Amino acid sequence: MSSRQHEPLRLVLPTGEELHGTLSFRGRVGPELVLYVHGFGSHHAGEKAQAIEAACARRGWSFAAFDFRGHGQSAGTLLHLCGSGLQADLDCAWAHIQERGARRLFLVGSSMGGWASSWFAVRHAAEVAALVAIAPAFDFLGRRWDEVDEQQRRAWRDTGRLRFRNQWLDVELGHGLIEERDQFRVEDLAARWATPLLVFHGLRDETVPWREALDFVARCDFPDVELRLFKNGDHRLLALKDEMTEEACRFFERCGAAR
Numbered sequence: 187m188s189s190r191q192h193e194p195l196r197l198v199l200p201t202g203e204e205l206h207g208t209l210s211f212r213g214r215v216g217p218e219l220v221l222y223v224h225g226f227g228s229h230h231a232g233e234k235a236q237a238i239e240a241a242c243a244r245r246g247w248s249f250a251a252f253d254f255r256g257h258g259q260s261a262g263t264l265l266h267l268c269g270s271g272l273q274a275d276l277d278c279a280w281a282h283i284q285e286r287g288a289r290r291l292f293l294v295g296s297s298m299g300g301w302a303s304s305w306f307a308v309r310h311a312a313e314v315a316a317l318v319a320i321a322p323a324f325d326f327l328g329r330r331w332d333e334v335d336e337q338q339r340r341a342w343r344d345t346g347r348l349r350f351r352n353q354w355l356d357v358e359l360g361h362g363l364i365e366e367r368d369q370f371r372v373e374d375l376a377a378r379w380a381t382p383l384l385v386f387h388g389l390r391d392e393t394v395p396w397r398e399a400l401d402f403v404a405r406c407d408f409p410d411v412e413l414r415l416f417k418n419g420d421h422r423l424l425a426l427k428d429e430m431t432e433e434a435c436r437f438f439e440r441c442g443a444a445r
Contacts, residue, residue, distance in 0.1 A: 195252055197278050206259035207252025215248045216288035222251040225297030227355040229258030233424055237431045252279050268362040269370045272302040292438045293317045301326035308378045316382040316441035318434040321421050323394045324402045327367035376405035383411045384437045386430050388419020
């Protein structure tokens, strides 16, 4: 049996900006590959990503992960974060992975990465075999707008900047983030959904309420959609990463991933 290889990913966008990540595989890449898509303010090599890569290694699956612009080792800042930019970053990663030999994609998206992966899946339905979403922010752009009051909205429009702070981050977001919210409406995403989907969410999630995941699942007419709730789970769900990883891999196997 050939040993597993690890390679750094260096992806060059049409703008000239670079995205960085990692690629691991046994023998050669593909034709099936698991792509981990990280959350807001996170990066491609966190604990959940490591758990998923290890599970892929045990099964001989190809794996990749990368940092969005403004995150981790990639170029840019969060001031220029926007929905279309997240989709462009994913498109760039997928184009590179295809050049290496991948043909079917199994996505794992966390929080904002769940949002980005979901919109990528409806745009590439023929190539995305399945998606596992961990505490997904299905209404990522709308939520950013709804969480600020009218005074903050006016200041955001006038200055082009909004200071965002939580227990992990203290950053400035550009107004471009919410200017595209009508292009990425959660009800449109649900109406277009046509990919096998497994969602994990915690009842103690104070960042993205679990009821948003329940509402999204209820809106989808596509039948192969599952939601699993953890009573003691918070937003990050790190304590449950191994359990989620194994369930995700079983789900991918059911959706056609070869052992």
